[in-house]
Amino acid sequence: MIWIYVTMAGMIEAYLKKINQGLADLLTDVNRRYGLSRISPQLARYSKEFVLRKGKRIRPLLFVFGYEGYTCRPTADIRGLFTSAASIELLHDFMLIHDDVIDKSALRRGKPTLHKLFDQKIRLADHAKIGPELAIVAGDILFAVAIEALLAIRENPERKELALRKLVATAAHTGAGEFIDVVFGHQRLEDLTEKDVFLTYTLKTAKFTVECPLVMGALLAGAKRQEIGRLSSLGIAAGQAFQLYDDFLDLFASQKIIGKPVLSDLVEAKKTLMVIKAYR
């Protein structure tokens, strides 16, 4: 049992290294091939710096697991697998950048948000603060790069098309989840139902963080329709549970356990499911 755990941990470590390398190589390549470093060195440099910050990389890991679970080829032989896995991380980065603009956040992954970074680093004659405007566009570009990244894997083109359809459907769903979440933030607690809040959990966390990466990997590996259906149900349920547990930890765990201040959901007046339940 311990042996399995050690092997798993070692494998995850090795995969994380490959995912991070895939991200770094991709951005170097894109900046060169699209000429971004020439068009705007600041755009290229700070977007890359933002993406390569330390993160959990849970989505690309699940993508690789989804692929491994259904393929009959040895993973080491699959050219471009880890670059494709980076696509879902880039989609996440693009959304974080836009969310930070929307929420006017100053910090992300322990460093300035991208719009703050642009404001600090780009010198303008009129000293205007246009970081948020520039970060909207930088996020859009990362969305484009995310799509391209997915195409990197050497796999059957029909499967790639299925995985791509899953990626863009999930991007649309996550966007819709963010849309209603922003609206809910300006509504009264008594006007929101548990169903409303649970829908944002499903769209913003369950589908995007867990279901989509698993299903994309499985689609690329050629999993059958029925298997995809099961994996999707599993991913959504696991993702919903993850979000509920996250809410729970924020209220009842210690800073030592969750690695960030507790009760921060309450401080930010987030309308979590537990807040709604407590209010009722």
Add this chain to the structure above:
Amino acid sequence: MIWIYVTMAGMIEAYLKKINQGLADLLTDVNRRYGLSRISPQLARYSKEFVLRKGKRIRPLLFVFGYEGYTCRPTADIRGLFTSAASIELLHDFMLIHDDVIDKSALRRGKPTLHKLFDQKIRLADHAKIGPELAIVAGDILFAVAIEALLAIRENPERKELALRKLVATAAHTGAGEFIDVVFGHQRLEDLTEKDVFLTYTLKTAKFTVECPLVMGALLAGAKRQEIGRLSSLGIAAGQAFQLYDDFLDLFASQKIIGKPVLSDLVEAKKTLMVIKAYR
């Protein structure tokens, strides 16, 4: 000669009808299939209203021409051609929505910009004005829909992948053009070179409006590499000429000819190539 002109005009009219129908059908389908109308009726309704506003549809038209010019199949037989053509129009809409947020514009195509529409139509308990935040997300969703639209055409999957790579590379280039354009707007005229301004023309207009749709169509039709190279050069040159002529008309034509007030570039203090040249 007149006969050719009449035939061309009739053909364009017929294509425009199919493109508009393709856009309408796609949005109805996406709103239903992604459940957007259920998640947020306002998001679904106003995004659709925005996209279906009267526009020139020059990009999807060039896409269809690019396809027709290189295919050996009769266009009428190609299922999904006009839905695929709609992809470049949706990409344009997504960019317009974000540009309008960045420029804080109030009108687009003679009606309120999408963020203004959200502010007018979405009632919030705290009366906050969050239209721009919501429009950023609505734009992101249309980008996802644009990618899906491109996949509609019944064509060889390798060709579809090539066309998709072109679409996302162009989205990245147009974004980079917008990025430097926003920065240039806050710099002194004397600090900008003709080369700087011409680069924004190439990225924002020539590649996006002319070259990309033509080349995407040709790639889907299976045009050879060398032909694509030629078409790309032609598209970029035509697009640059189009932008220069547009600048010229703004200064020297009449409102009757261009259908909008003349000298508006000067009123908006746009740093056009002619302004830079006049300043030197």
